[in-house]
Amino acid sequence: MRHIISILMENESGALSRVAGLFSARGYNIESLTVAPTNDPTLSRMTLVTTGNEQIVEQIVKQLNKLIDVVKLMELNEYRYIEREMMLIKVHAAEAGREEIKRLSDIFRGRIIDVTSEVYTIELTGTGEKLDAFMEAVGERHILEVVRSGAMGIARGDRVLRA
Amino acid sequence: MTELTGAEIFVRCLKAEDVDLIFGYPGGAVLHIYDALYKQKDISHILTRHEQGAVHAAEGYAKSTGRVGVALVTSGPGATNAVTGIADAYMDSVPLVVFTGQVPTYLIGNDAFQESDSVGITRPIVKHNFLVKDVADLAETVKKAFYIAASGRPGPVVVDLPKDVTAAKAAFKYPKSIRMRSYNPTIKGHPGQIKRAAELILQAERPIIYAGGGVILGGAAKELTEFTRMLGYPITNTLMGLGGYPATDRQSLGMLGMHGTYEANMAMHQADVVIAIGARFDDRVTGNVDKFCPHAKIVHVDVDPASISKTVRVDIPIVGQVKDVLEDLIGIIRESGKKPKAAPLKAWWKQIEEWRGLDCLKYDRGSELIKPQFVLEKLYEITGGDAYVTSDVGQHQMWAAQFYKFDKPNRWINSGGLGTMGVGLPFAIGTQMAHPDEQVVCVTGEASIQMCIQELSTCLQYHLPIKVVTLNNRYMGMVRQWQEFFYQGRYAMSYMDALPDFVKLAEAYGHVGMRIERPGDVEGALREAMAIKDRLVFMDFVTDDTENVYPMIPAGAGQNEMILV
Numbered sequence: 001m002r003h004i005i006s007i008l009m010e011n012e013s014g015a016l017s018r019v020a021g022l023f024s025a026r027g028y029n030i031e032s033l034t035v036a037p038t039n040d041p042t043l044s045r046m047t048l049v050t051t052g053n054e055q056i057v058e059q060i061v062k063q064l065n066k067l068i069d070v071v072k073l074m075e076l077n078e079y080r081y082i083e084r085e086m087m088l089i090k091v092h093a094a095e096a097g098r099e100e101i102k103r104l105s106d107i108f109r110g111r112i113i114d115v116t117s118e119v120y121t122i123e124l125t126g127t128g129e130k131l132d133a134f135m136e137a138v139g140e141r142h143i144l145e146v147v148r149s150g151a152m153g154i155a156r157g158d159r160v161l162r163a
Numbered sequence: 164m165t166e167l168t169g170a171e172i173f174v175r176c177l178k179a180e181d182v183d184l185i186f187g188y189p190g191g192a193v194l195h196i197y198d199a200l201y202k203q204k205d206i207s208h209i210l211t212r213h214e215q216g217a218v219h220a221a222e223g224y225a226k227s228t229g230r231v232g233v234a235l236v237t238s239g240p241g242a243t244n245a246v247t248g249i250a251d252a253y254m255d256s257v258p259l260v261v262f263t264g265q266v267p268t269y270l271i272g273n274d275a276f277q278e279s280d281s282v283g284i285t286r287p288i289v290k291h292n293f294l295v296k297d298v299a300d301l302a303e304t305v306k307k308a309f310y311i312a313a314s315g316r317p318g319p320v321v322v323d324l325p326k327d328v329t330a331a332k333a334a335f336k337y338p339k340s341i342r343m344r345s346y347n348p349t350i351k352g353h354p355g356q357i358k359r360a361a362e363l364i365l366q367a368e369r370p371i372i373y374a375g376g377g378v379i380l381g382g383a384a385k386e387l388t389e390f391t392r393m394l395g396y397p398i399t400n401t402l403m404g405l406g407g408y409p410a411t412d413r414q415s416l417g418m419l420g421m422h423g424t425y426e427a428n429m430a431m432h433q434a435d436v437v438i439a440i441g442a443r444f445d446d447r448v449t450g451n452v453d454k455f456c457p458h459a460k461i462v463h464v465d466v467d468p469a470s471i472s473k474t475v476r477v478d479i480p481i482v483g484q485v486k487d488v489l490e491d492l493i494g495i496i497r498e499s500g501k502k503p504k505a506a507p508l509k510a511w512w513k514q515i516e517e518w519r520g521l522d523c524l525k526y527d528r529g530s531e532l533i534k535p536q537f538v539l540e541k542l543y544e545i546t547g548g549d550a551y552v553t554s555d556v557g558q559h560q561m562w563a564a565q566f567y568k569f570d571k572p573n574r575w576i577n578s579g580g581l582g583t584m585g586v587g588l589p590f591a592i593g594t595q596m597a598h599p600d601e602q603v604v605c606v607t608g609e610a611s612i613q614m615c616i617q618e619l620s621t622c623l624q625y626h627l628p629i630k631v632v633t634l635n636n637r638y639m640g641m642v643r644q645w646q647e648f649f650y651q652g653r654y655a656m657s658y659m660d661a662l663p664d665f666v667k668l669a670e671a672y673g674h675v676g677m678r679i680e681r682p683g684d685v686e687g688a689l690r691e692a693m694a695i696k697d698r699l700v701f702m703d704f705v706t707d708d709t710e711n712v713y714p715m716i717p718a719g720a721g722q723n724e725m726i727l728v
Contacts, residue, residue, distance in 0.1 A: 062469035
């Protein structure tokens with residue numbers, strides 16, 4: 001099963017590699033990992049997506065909690081939560097296809113942020129599934145380059161993860 | 164406020180932590196520190212012959228005293244040589260602070276001479292590590308390092324010290340205590356869970372207590388003994404837990420696991436309630452997890468939440484310091500006024516005595532060759548069970564665990580988790596330095612001892628009267644045993660060709676050497692060696708090269724599937 005774990009960490013050099021190292025050393029799977037500082041400059045917030053059965057994910061959570069730099073964590077999928085990922089995608093958009101790409105981008109609420117006579121660069125946010133769907137709709141032969149951020153998540157309502 | 168150099172601050176910090184001994188090896192990056200150590204008298208520095216020896220010696224100090232062991236090594240090769248010791252301490256939860264020198268901050272990342280990324284290299288094998296970039300952070304970092312190493316589930320902490328940081332100046336202010344928002348180990352167990360555990364424990368008909376190294380590390384041997392005697396239940400100790408409960412007591416079934424006793428393993432297999440205390444269900448204990456304790460409800464007490472339900476599902480988890488949880492359990496059971504179920508318990512003990520009657524540790528006493536088991540039996544007799552025994556890794560380690568009866572904690576010092584060959588002699592150095600008036604014996608094999616044999620020189624320098632008992636069977640014995648069992652006797656590379664003359668070698672290092680070749684000479688030699696109080700004695704026992712460690716549970720089998728002889 002897919003699990004999305006949100007982690008507050010001390011904003012210190014090496015903290016990210018402790019998490020990444022934990023996963024590689026113990027043979028856990030990381031699907032995606034995003035990290036950036038928060039409004040509190042001493043804290044970083046990390047969103048980690050992983051897959052595994054209940055027992056594996058329980059171990060992952062316990063081992064993460066054991067890291068000295070980890071202040072707090074939350075398994076978002078235990079709650080109602082919102083998940084977003086951002087994608088920058090460069091597509092071939094010329095002649096007859098150009099209009100079609102523009103229309104698709106609008107349907108997916110993408111924004112075209114860079115244009116040349118043959119290329120559109122589109123910014124798109126949503127769940128990973130939505131981004132996948134967009135790529136499928138555009139078609140592999142039109143795609144020149146894809147950059148995805150990995151998932152970020154936050155719980156709905158008044159539930160917060162704070163130090 | 165007067166300012167001190169980083170090196171002087173370092174020394175002040177160690178004094179503030181009551182450190183009296185550190186083990187290490189100098190080098191370019193730590194010369195400021197060595198100079199500062201030279202100018203003071205409160206802390207003794209023990210010079211080993213290799214950084215691996217220094218870290219293992221610090222481990223021996225920590226394991227035999229329960230205090231934090233300290234090692235100091237230089238950058239680059241000094242730090243990489245320390246890695247095996249750090250990994251060993253990590254696996255056995257030894258409280259250790261290892262200081263590594265580092266090239267000056269302005270050279271870090273430049274592939275400077277004797278540079279290695281010590282924080283990066285040690286990250287997977289430490290509880291935590293630090294790189295001190297500013298002398299102003301040094302004192303607080305050292306305080307944190309000692310606090311993290313010793314609290315919760317203990318473990319090694321590495322502090323990397325760039326050379327310019329040890330030269331730069333700052334005001335010295337040592338924090339009295341440390342609060343870290345991200346690190347708060349649980350001490351008290353959950354009262355509701357403890358109550359549930361007490362109820363389950365009292366309902367048991369075929370109970371067994373399975374106690375591990377956490378009891379020793381948590382200083383809870385007294386509480387464990389009280390708890391066990393109060394209930395009258397059988398108890399088995401893990402390899403790391405030996406001495407947590409008196410081995411000579413009737414309730415003790417000895418060690419469990421791969422080379423544990425028949426009675427301990429059968430009792431685990433048949434138990435209806437297993438009370439695991441400070442033990443982590445290592446694969447050398449559980450064997451095949453699918454066949455492990457098939458009838459039992461399991462209570463697990465451990466300070467490390469990640470150790471609970473890691474390999475085996477438990478029914479009642481209790482996270483907390485073993486000592487505190489045992490005190491609570493004792494209190495609740497006392498207050499309840501309830502007693503264990505007498506009739507089923509009587510029947511359970513009758514069954515256990517039948518298993519015990521098999522005498523699974525018996526061996527051929529009529530042999531004309533020296534049996535290794537006999538050497539350890541005699542060693543136990545002659546030392547009265549009072550010695551600090553360090554061991555290396557292999558067959559001799561298992562025989563020591565089986566035949567030396569530990570009645571007290573912190574007396575058995577060995578490498579359980581990582582299984583590091585070469586630890587025995589440096590462990591003995593650290594132990595003897597910590598207990599100068601006690602008898603320290605290093606039980607080893609001819610293969611293990613050669614992995615850190617240069618430390619015989621350290622023993623000479625500090626006049627350590629360690630007794631080295633080498634069970635010399637001309638093979639890497641445990642490797643040979645597995646090759647015999649599982650590889651049809653193809654002894655690939657397990658044969659030690661070209662062994663040194665250990666007697667001459669010991670003498671070359673300034674010690675007393677003895678070679679013992681006949682069973683009739685074993686006792687006399689041991690007595691003679693123990694009587695030599697001011698010298699290291701290296702005893703080379705030439706033993707039966709075909710002897711194997713029994714009983715044995717082959718890897719992947721269940722606890723009831725022992726090979727007896």
